[in-house]
Amino acid sequence: MSRRAQFYLGAGLLLAVGLLAIYALGRLTPYQEELKHGASPEARSNPYLAAEQFLRQRGIRVQRADGLPAVAALPSAGQTLLLLGDRGNMTPRQAEQLLDWASKGGHLLVVAERLWDEKEGKSGDLLLDHLGVQQFLSEDLDEDDKGHASQPPADAAKADSDAAPAAEDEPSEDADRYPQLTKLYLENDAAPAYIDFDTDYHLYDSKNLAHAWANSGDSTHLLQLYYGNGLVSVLSDPWIWQNTHIAKYDNAWLLWYLTQDSAVTLLYRADRDSLLSLLRQYFPEALAALALLVALLLWHVGRRRGPLLAPLSRARRQLEEHLRGSADFQLRHGGQQSLIQALQRDIQRRARRRHAGFERLDVASQWQVLGRLTRLPSSAVSQAMRPLPAQRLSAPDFTRQVAHLQTLRNAL
Numbered sequence: 001m002s003r004r005a006q007f008y009l010g011a012g013l014l015l016a017v018g019l020l021a022i023y024a025l026g027r028l029t030p031y032q033e034e035l036k037h038g039a040s041p042e043a044r045s046n047p048y049l050a051a052e053q054f055l056r057q058r059g060i061r062v063q064r065a066d067g068l069p070a071v072a073a074l075p076s077a078g079q080t081l082l083l084l085g086d087r088g089n090m091t092p093r094q095a096e097q098l099l100d101w102a103s104k105g106g107h108l109l110v111v112a113e114r115l116w117d118e119k120e121g122k123s124g125d126l127l128l129d130h131l132g133v134q135q136f137l138s139e140d141l142d143e144d145d146k147g148h149a150s151q152p153p154a155d156a157a158k159a160d161s162d163a164a165p166a167a168e169d170e171p172s173e174d175a176d177r178y179p180q181l182t183k184l185y186l187e188n189d190a191a192p193a194y195i196d197f198d199t200d201y202h203l204y205d206s207k208n209l210a211h212a213w214a215n216s217g218d219s220t221h222l223l224q225l226y227y228g229n230g231l232v233s234v235l236s237d238p239w240i241w242q243n244t245h246i247a248k249y250d251n252a253w254l255l256w257y258l259t260q261d262s263a264v265t266l267l268y269r270a271d272r273d274s275l276l277s278l279l280r281q282y283f284p285e286a287l288a289a290l291a292l293l294v295a296l297l298l299w300h301v302g303r304r305r306g307p308l309l310a311p312l313s314r315a316r317r318q319l320e321e322h323l324r325g326s327a328d329f330q331l332r333h334g335g336q337q338s339l340i341q342a343l344q345r346d347i348q349r350r351a352r353r354r355h356a357g358f359e360r361l362d363v364a365s366q367w368q369v370l371g372r373l374t375r376l377p378s379s380a381v382s383q384a385m386r387p388l389p390a391q392r393l394s395a396p397d398f399t400r401q402v403a404h405l406q407t408l409r410n411a412l
Helices: 003-027 043-046 051-058 068-073 091-104 126-131 145-148 154-158 172-179 251-259 275-282 284-301 320-353 362-376 377-386 395-411
Strands: 063-064 077-081 105-113 131-136 183-184 192-195 201-205 210-215 220-227 230-235 262-268
Touching: 003 220, 043 051, 051 063, 051 251, 051 262, 068 091, 068 262, 077 091, 077 251, 091 126, 091 220, 105 251, 126 131, 126 230, 126 284, 126 320, 172 201, 192 251, 275 284, 320 362, 320 377, 320 395, 362 377, 362 395, 377 395
Parallel strands: 063 262, 077 105, 077 262, 105 230
Antiparallel strands: 131 201, 183 192, 183 210, 210 220, 220 230
16 A cells, blocks of 8 residues: 555544544533432541531530540539430449539530339439439320420429520410420520420429420420539430431520530540450450460360379280170160171071071971971070060060070071
């Protein structure tokens, strides 16, 4: 191919590729796609991260406390302590320290964790039992209790608006429209705030010390009472402030309202995880291997109950012992039938060698031939050659049967 032809061919290919590129670009349509990777690792490890950031955006100083010992160095005045963690292992001394901290001017906010036990007269929650706050299931309340829960005392309107929220009777249309939401009225506010507490639970002030509260249709979900120079707020559940729920309704506003004009300390756990619980949570395989190693070590160094028996010398074993051992083995694995049948078959083989056509005779004729060959009575022959019964013979009967067979075999 000449150089001119190669030039034209290359130019044609280049033109075709250009036209194809222009056509493809004309058909392409740009678009945007949003990929959601889910919550960040920090948000997954901290369910109240959004609550912390919300308070910081409102200019409230927020810090975390690592266990109850950190509360001892926390000043009471101008502080709000949100105790959101499990208090199952709290000691009476720790509960006393928390209430003492609140009595000096602090604001303690706790979550009711356990239901009231009528039989035992307590719930096991040291803080709430001391304050007289009891938690019940809403379905267990009778009609009188429900009516009492939704009716605030006459002096509820006198509660100071800076001290705590207060719930009052709501217009009937709002009550019918949002029966599952907790309505929170403030003084000089016409419209209530709505918080979606779990309506399955109800808080009851048994000592009538609460000066403010918030109710849903049939249940009370927030109680607040003075304690010394401070405040104690009790909630029926804390999930309204978790990352997935704080943006709903007025949940975030309630958090700001209860913590305004104070510094906030968040306590997620009332007690620290022990080393053993952390190892059990993150290194269960290592703990299992360590336990197995300790068990093997104890087995190795453990003292035996008696001295080890030296193995018997092979030189002392006699033919009689081998025969007895073989017979015992056959008796254990084959049973009495196998031993008796082996002797009977041996007798029949010897009889066939001495009497032609023995195997073609019937059983009675075979027994007669055996009687003539051995010169034994027919009763002895029949007793030796008869089949064994299905049940197991006793040791004397089995020995007697073997003796008859041996006598018959030796006589052939």
